[in-house]
Amino acid sequence: MNYNLAVVAGDGIGPEVMEQNIRVLDKVGKKFGHTFKYEHVLGGGCAIDKFGEPLPQNTIDVCKASDSVLLGAVGGWQWDTLPGDKRPERALLGLRGALGLYANLRPATLHEALKDACPLKPELVEGGVDIMVVRELTGGMYFGEKGRKQTDMGEAAYDVEQYSVKEVERITRTAFEIARKRKKHVTNVDKQNVLESSRLWRSVVLDVAKDYPDVELDHLYVDNASMQLIMRPTTFDVIVTGNIFGDILSDEASQMTGSIGMLPSASLGEGSLGMYEPVHGSAPDIAGQNIANPIATILSGAMLLKYSFGLQDESKIIEDAVAKVLNKGYRTGDIMSEGMKKLGCKEMADAILEEI
Numbered sequence: 001m002n003y004n005l006a007v008v009a010g011d012g013i014g015p016e017v018m019e020q021n022i023r024v025l026d027k028v029g030k031k032f033g034h035t036f037k038y039e040h041v042l043g044g045g046c047a048i049d050k051f052g053e054p055l056p057q058n059t060i061d062v063c064k065a066s067d068s069v070l071l072g073a074v075g076g077w078q079w080d081t082l083p084g085d086k087r088p089e090r091a092l093l094g095l096r097g098a099l100g101l102y103a104n105l106r107p108a109t110l111h112e113a114l115k116d117a118c119p120l121k122p123e124l125v126e127g128g129v130d131i132m133v134v135r136e137l138t139g140g141m142y143f144g145e146k147g148r149k150q151t152d153m154g155e156a157a158y159d160v161e162q163y164s165v166k167e168v169e170r171i172t173r174t175a176f177e178i179a180r181k182r183k184k185h186v187t188n189v190d191k192q193n194v195l196e197s198s199r200l201w202r203s204v205v206l207d208v209a210k211d212y213p214d215v216e217l218d219h220l221y222v223d224n225a226s227m228q229l230i231m232r233p234t235t236f237d238v239i240v241t242g243n244i245f246g247d248i249l250s251d252e253a254s255q256m257t258g259s260i261g262m263l264p265s266a267s268l269g270e271g272s273l274g275m276y277e278p279v280h281g282s283a284p285d286i287a288g289q290n291i292a293n294p295i296a297t298i299l300s301g302a303m304l305l306k307y308s309f310g311l312q313d314e315s316k317i318i319e320d321a322v323a324k325v326l327n328k329g330y331r332t333g334d335i336m337s338e339g340m341k342k343l344g345c346k347e348m349a350d351a352i353l354e355e356i
């Protein structure tokens, strides 16, 4: 198969980790008989420098016309003083909106070889942590009506939490479909004891679940979920939740994995087109030194193969190669520990390529 990929490498370490991602995808393509064509476009600070705006129309057009999008990271101190709507990060929100990406997938996987880096007691993570947080990305109070008003208590501000049946239905289906490819267990997180929006959310989840009798479903209130994640992380499979709860819980879950340099993410919409990126930012403090960890970005490439193109074996070969390299004791600086072998960004990708 031939696939056209739009590449927004971005700023800081974005271009260096993306270069390694592309080397890995090309090797997998060669092995399995696929061709990946890349169209590089500007987004973030580099686009501000060249075109005066973080997300030029051409970037949107190329991404929309592609089979899927790879993103590095955007941002940096050079652009920190710009007003909010002119900042590099607008490129992320703009692309998510333009591409209709409403589901954010944030896996939190603790590799056996990195379990010492997990801040939890070893007995709590015995058996492995492998959680997929499926967060609704375009609704809830981040996008609801907001404003200020005068009250008896003085000036007040509000952000409205609102969800429609359709919004909940589509994110729930995404979560159930993903669970079917994993351990067939969905945990719905809401706050239906207090919030009307959560009561609607829960009722839609229960309705959708009828179409997935093979998938186990349970429910947690968000406050309890944040405790259970710490107390029994190995028992979770897929977590589905709204925008603000997902924002917080995905960061909490990610802390079990050792380093931000290990965490990929995906944003999906109705079709197969998605946007795949590392969770970390542009890390300007280490940019251009060949010391960034490329694994988060390489694993986001593995997610692209799995979730946009349905290439399970191709995706797994990358995930397995990363696990093997870690088991052999290879580390970048951010995950380095005593007795391990320290590699640069490119050399880490070389080691992964060797295993594919």
Ligand code: NAD
Binding pocket: 013, 072, 073, 074, 075, 076, 077, 089, 092, 260, 261, 277, 278, 279, 280, 281, 282, 283, 284, 285, 286, 291, 292, 293, 294, 296, 334
């Ligand atoms: P950051 O994730 O860029 O860096 C935080 C720390 O983690 C830094 O010490 C950095 O060196 C380290 N780090 C990050 N990725 C690493 C990797 N792959 N390998 C090794 N170490 C790594 O977060 P920040 O410093 O808060 O933000 C820097 C810039 O990135 C800001 O402009 C911010 O707005 C932007 N940002 C962009 C995204 C994105 O593009 N999705 C996400 C977060 C932050």
